[in-house]
Amino acid sequence: MVRSLTQWTKTLSFPTRLSPNNKSAKEVSPTVTPSLSNNSLTASTVNNNKENNNTMNNNNNCSSMTEINQIYSDFxxxxxxxxxxxxxxxxxxxxxxxxxxxxxxxxLNTCKHDTLPCTSNCGAQIPKVLMEDHLLYTCPQRRTRCEFCSKEFTGHTLEDHVGNCGYEPLYCENKCGVKxxxxxxxxxxxxxxxxxxxPCRYCSKEFVADTLAIHHVxxxxxxxxxxxxCDVNFLSRENLESHLKEECTxxxxxxxxxxxxxxxxxxxxxxHLEENCQQHLQLICDVVNKQQNQITSLKSSIxxxxxxxxxxxxxxISDFSxxxxEAKTKEGMELVSPPFYTSQYGYKLQASLFPYGNGTGEKTHISVYIKIxxxxxxxxxxxxxxxxxxxxLFDQTTCPDQACNIIESFIPDPTWKNFQRPSREPDSLGFGFPKFVSHEMLKKRYFxxxxxxxxxxxxxxxxxxxV
Incomplete structure (x- = not known):
């Protein structure tokens, strides 16, 4: 609302036009209703104003409203x-x-203390700058909708409705996380x-719902x-053991x-146990035989x-000494290696070694052979x-560059029977080197x-x- 000039200057009056050069004329000051600061109108000005008003009232008793308005002509x-x-x-x-x-x-157009009556006729005097907020949020006569149920309420009824709306989402008080x-x-x-x-329907103790199934186990x-x-129909878990030992028929x-x-x-x-010992023993023997076959099969697979x-x-070859x-006291003592194949579907071979020698190398050399x-x-x-x-034979010196290995090799003679397809009882010796390495040579290096x-x-x- 914008005030007109006459609304806020109702008690303001202005002097009649005076000539600036007329020193004899009395100066007239206006009467001002608004509060003045210290450097504005003084007390003498107010007194002069009263004298002028008295003079004007005495001299211009018959002046009209038109004459009063002529005061404003003095710029x-x-x-x-x-x-x-x-x-x-x-x-x-x-x-x-x-x-x-x-x-x-x-x-005054912006003064927050310049109040106006509420436009919704709630009877309140509201500062102009707060009128918009009042109409939206605080006016008892405002019309608004609940954000949860979408019903329309006036301001004072909405305040009663808030907190009681059945559609308002709330978190469960049991802290299950559901809203x-x-x-x-x-x-x-x-x-x-x-x-x-x-409550558990069996022991009557109370449990949280999502743990009740675990409790039942x-x-x-x-x-x-x-x-x-047996004939017992109702048996609790805690009584099962004693039932099986003492009561079960x-x-x-x-x-x-x-x-x-x-x-x-x-x-x-x-x-039954007394009369069937022989049958039970036979059952145990069958189990043992079955397990033995399984063990053999597992060993073969391994x-x-x-x-x-x-x-x-x-x-x-460990513990060679x-x-x-032992070979010196036991004639013909032979060490045999684990069998190995030339390929996955190839020849099956096995190496053998005589620590105290064999044939021409007996007592002086180590003899090595290969058999099919x-x-x-x-x-x-x-x-x-x-x-x-x-x-x-590897030289186990600490400096590999200085190692002096002993190597012997041969190509099989196709006419010799040891290299023909073997029978179920292979040759006991095979083919190799009776004088592979002497006992004296074993002491000279790190063999x-x-x-x-x-x-x-x-x-x-x-x-x-x-080679």
Missing amino acids: ESEKTIMSSVVYCIHHKEGCKWSDELRKLKGH IQKRHLSQHKNSDCSKRLL KCPRVPINCPNR ISGCFFKEAGCRFKGSKYVLDK SRLSLNYSGTLIWK SKIA LPGEYDALLRWPFAHSVSFT MREDVMFIRVKVDPSKIVA
């Missing part, structure tokens, strides 16, 4: 008055504004909430059936794992997994055996370190010359 006087510094008319209500009189009108409308909250807590307390009061299927034979299917009362069971199919054998000492064993795929292989074979010797046996089908 200089009007300018002087409008330049006077005044306070806001709402100074007592707390407005701190102070400026020239001419700016008062503009200030649900207020009108359904009670039903949720009683029927659906996973954190509600429920271990609850000692849960009814179960007797595993022997039917139980299985002690040899049921071995295959006995007898079931009966304790008295009949004792009689052995096949550990077989060497590379055609190269690294043979580690004790073995050579009956293999699983001999029917598919070419005979006679024609791969070159080499034996290597043995920590009483361990390493011999490599390598079969190579690509070489036709012994």
